Amino acid sequence: MNKIFEASDRTPEICIDTKNAKILFTGVMIPENPVEHFAELNMELADLCKNMSDLTLEFDLEYFNTGSAKYLYELIKKLAAQVKLSIIWIYEADDEDIYETGKEYEKLTGLPFEFVAK
Amino acid sequence: MSTDNNKILFHFEGQEIKSYSNFISEIDSALLVLKKSKRKSIIICTIELIQNALKYRCCGNVRLTISKGKNIEVNVYNNSDLQQSKRLERHFDRIEKTGIAKLKEMSRQNLDSPEITGQSGAGNGLIKCILKSEKRMQLLINNINGSKNQINFKINFEYE
Secondary structure, three states, X not given: OEEEEOOOOOOOEEEEEOOOOEEEEEEEEOOOOHHXXXXXXXXXXXXXXXXXXXXXXXXXXXXXXXXXXXXXXXXXXXXXXOOEEEEEEEEOOOOHHHHHHHHHHHHHHOOOEEEEEX | OEEOOEEEEEEEEEOOOOOHHHHHHHHHHHOOOOOHHHHHHHXXXXXXXXXXXXXXXXXXXXXXXXXXXXXXXXXXXXXXXXXXXXXXHHHHHHHHOOOHHHHHHHHHHHHHOOOOEOOOEOOOHHHHHHHHOOOOEEEEEEEEEOOEEEEEEEEEEOOO
């Protein structure tokens, strides 16, 4: 069963795919207050992780602000402490910013990142 | 419309961004002469600065201009109370004097810190802008009256 948080002007579409143990983030992520914006998502993820041992996060983001960068980093760390986590990091081939941010997260978290150029 | 020898490519004035998708797409279109990675850097910095300006303004409109002269110049203006502008000045002075390698390290530490600054901030917005502009960033503060200052962040990006 999938749960979808629809994209808005400043937040991505977030699709929780329970069958394939995957969460996909697509679009832009520039809310002024990400903690407040993603409170409901955090609750869903807490429930989800109770029944999972493995999870994949897939990110296909075009822009994210520094507040969201911190939120995503905290999310990755929190989930990695609860499940076996892997990350798919999608970026446009000429987008150095998104690629480098992914590399930074990979280095800081020590998690396996798969980088996919589109 | 031109200012001095600069041509204004994009201008915004207001107290909120009604549509970020339009905002980003209009800036991107205005900067099409630049390669994509440069356009992205400018847009990312603009979003950071404008969101900070909208968050911390005390009154009046926030203004943004992106102009083209020898370089691409981004200016963001907001009004601020004296206490907030002093805090900002101290913060900016500290990071402006810091070398690039150390700034990257500070950015990592902020990311990893359990502290959340201000309103869900990481404290990395200005650091990001300084890094993206390769340290071509200035903070100008002008007193408006006894209780208010005008804050102006100015960033220059080289043509690429």
